[in-house]
Amino acid sequence: MTRYAALLRGIMPSNPSMRNERLREVFEGLGLEQVGSVLASGNIVFTAEEQPASALEDRIQAGLKDGLGIAGGTIVRELAELRALLDSDPFPGLTHGRGTYLTATFLKDGALGEGAEPPRPPEQPDPLARVVGYDAQARAFLAVVDNSVPGRTPDLMTWLERSYGTDITTRTWLTVQRIVKKLEA
Structure with missing residues (x-):
């Protein structure tokens, strides 16, 4: 099991x-x-x-x-x-907060097409959103978003949907940590 x-x-x-x-x-x-x-x-x-x-x-x-x-x-x-993703520490030295909102955007299996190479981190879609990497095992883009600018919300999810389709979903890093904790309980 x-x-x-x-x-x-x-x-x-x-x-x-x-x-x-x-x-x-x-x-x-x-x-x-x-x-x-x-x-x-x-x-x-x-x-x-x-x-x-x-x-x-x-x-x-x-x-x-x-x-x-x-x-x-x-x-x-x-x-x-998910455990391997957490253990890889893709956000070294960063703590989740308004200025450093840490996210993982998961791609559905097969979303890249059969035999496709894992994608490289895309061009930065917004100066307030920085894609820091792609984890091939977890099939997830990892990004840091700055939500601290009043009246300005970076729209990383829409940009990722335009680039990779709607077979994706984003979770905060804190949520990924909570999911792993519950899985291991």
Whole structure:
């Protein structure tokens, strides 16, 4: 058995169909075990037989659509991939805060196309957003965003969607840490 995290795209906790207890019910109905949620923004941890992430993504997405009418995307990562990402310390010396908002944008398996080389960090989309790298194992762009300028919100997510499509989802570094902690509990 393997521990996994499902990172769900487009979850709005104010929508009754998207609350954690409803999301967990779908996962349990799919026969997944040790199902838990992390925060109220579409982060579900679970245990399943080891299998390709893409198979789990398709199965979970079909269950969410059939059970709750949620058509957003599902991205799955194994605990080992997320643990290795944390252990790589991609933000050395930085602490998550308004001026250094640390993010990881995960790409869905296959989003780059079959046999595609892992992407290099793209040209910087905004002076307040700096992509610091790409982790091939976790299939994630890592970025530092400066949210401290009043009236100015860097729009890194829109830029990444234009560059790589909508089969992506972004989490703060703190959320990634919380997900790993829950997976290891």
